[in-house]
Amino acid sequence: EADIYQTPRYLVIGTGKKITLECSQTMGHDKMYWYQQDPGMELHLIHYSYGVNSTEKGDLSSESTVSRIRTEHFPLTLESARPSHTSQYLCASSGGDYYNEQFFGPGTRLTVL
Amino acid sequence: RKEVEQDPGPFNVPEGATVAFNCTYSNSASQSFFWYRQDCRKEPKLLMSVYSSGNEDGRFTAQLNRASQYISLLIRDSKLSDSATYLCVANGEDSSYKLIFGSGTRLLVRP
Numbered sequence: 001e002a003d004i005y006q007t008p009r010y011l012v013i014g015t016g017k018k019i020t021l022e023c024s025q026t027m028g029h030d031k032m033y034w035y036q037q038d039p040g041m042e043l044h045l046i047h048y049s050y051g052v053n054s055t056e057k058g059d060l061s062s063e064s065t066v067s068r069i070r071t072e073h074f075p076l077t078l079e080s081a082r083p084s085h086t087s088q089y090l091c092a093s094s095g096g097d098y099y100n101e102q103f104f105g106p107g108t109r110l111t112v113l
Numbered sequence: 114r115k116e117v118e119q120d121p122g123p124f125n126v127p128e129g130a131t132v133a134f135n136c137t138y139s140n141s142a143s144q145s146f147f148w149y150r151q152d153c154r155k156e157p158k159l160l161m162s163v164y165s166s167g168n169e170d171g172r173f174t175a176q177l178n179r180a181s182q183y184i185s186l187l188i189r190d191s192k193l194s195d196s197a198t199y200l201c202v203a204n205g206e207d208s209s210y211k212l213i214f215g216s217g218t219r220l221l222v223r224p
Contacts, residue, residue, distance in 0.1 A: 031210050039154070042216040043200075050210065058211075090156055100145055100210050104156035 003027055006091050006105035013081055014113050021076045021108045023091030032074040033092040033102060034058070034066060043090070049074055081112040114139060117215040119201050125221045130191045134218045136201030137183045144209060146177055148186050149200040151217065157200055160186075191222045 004025040013019055023032065034047040035058075045058030049068040063085070064078050074093075078085055088109050092102040119136040126132050138146075146163035161168065163175040163184055174187040184201055198217040205211040 043157070043214045045211065048211065088154075094210065100204065100212065101147055101159050101162060102212055103159065107156050109154075 004091065004093055004103055004105040006089075006108050008108060009106060010109050010111075012111045012113065015080075015082055017081050019078050019081055019110070021089055021091075021110070023074045023076070023105055024072050025074075025093045025103075025105075026072060027093060027095060027103070028071065029093035029095035029103075030071065031094045031100070032068065033094075034064075034074070034076050035090040035092065036060060036062065037088045037090060037107075039088075047076065081110075083112045086110060086112050115215070116140060116205070116213045117201055117203050119215040119218045121216060121218060123219040123221050125223060126191055127223055128191055128193060130222075131187065131189045132191055132220065133188075134186045134199055134201070134220075135183055136185075136215050136218075137181075138201075138203040138213075139182070140203065140206045140213075141182060142206065143203040145204040145212070146175075146184050147202040147212070148173075148175055148184075149202055149214070151198045151200055153198075157214075160199070188220075191220075193222050193224065196220055196222045 007022045030051045032049045035043045044060035046062040047066040090107045091105040094100045094102045148160040149157040150160045151157040167176045172189045176185045198219045200217045201215040
C-alpha cells in the first residue's frame, strides 16, 4: 500500500477564500503530480514536479499554484476559490526511473459555494 | 484524437464471465503502460504494469501489441468486486514520467 496522504479529504468553502490542499508522501519519491477529476470524467494533469524546487504546469490550465520545497511535500494553493474550482483533486507520486507507475492519495473533494 | 482511447462501456457481465478490454495509444515512442482500477469516488489504484512480453496476475492478464499500438486487459472468472472503472495508461509524448490516462472502461459484474 502506497504511503501518500492528502488533507483535507473534504472541503466546503465560500467564494473568494484562499485554500491550500496538502499532499505528503513518505516513500522518498522525487516526482509528484496533481490531477483534477470531475465525477465520472477523466483525470487531467494540472501540475507536476520532478524534484525539489521544480514545478511545471500540466496539460489542463489551472488557476492554482504549487510549490516543492521538500521532497515529501507538494501543496496546491488557490488564492481565490470560485465555484468553477469545485472538483476532486488527486495527488500522486512516482519514484521509478523506467516504469514510472504513479501512486495516488485518497483525494480532496472541494466544493466552492 | 486522444492519446489514449478506450471504449467507455459499460460492460455488463454475469459473475464468472471472461471480459476483455482494449485500448489504443497514439505515441509510438511510449515505453510504460499500465492498467489502473478506479472505484466510484475513489482514487485510481495500480492494477498491473504491462510488459512487452505480456503478464499475468491471478485472474488478470495484460497484453501489449506495439505494432498495432494497443493494450488489452483480460479478466477471467469475474467477481462482483471487479465492478469498477478500468483506466488504460501510457507515458506521454514529451516525458516518460508523465502518464496519459484513458477515460476509462466501466465494468459492471452482476450476480
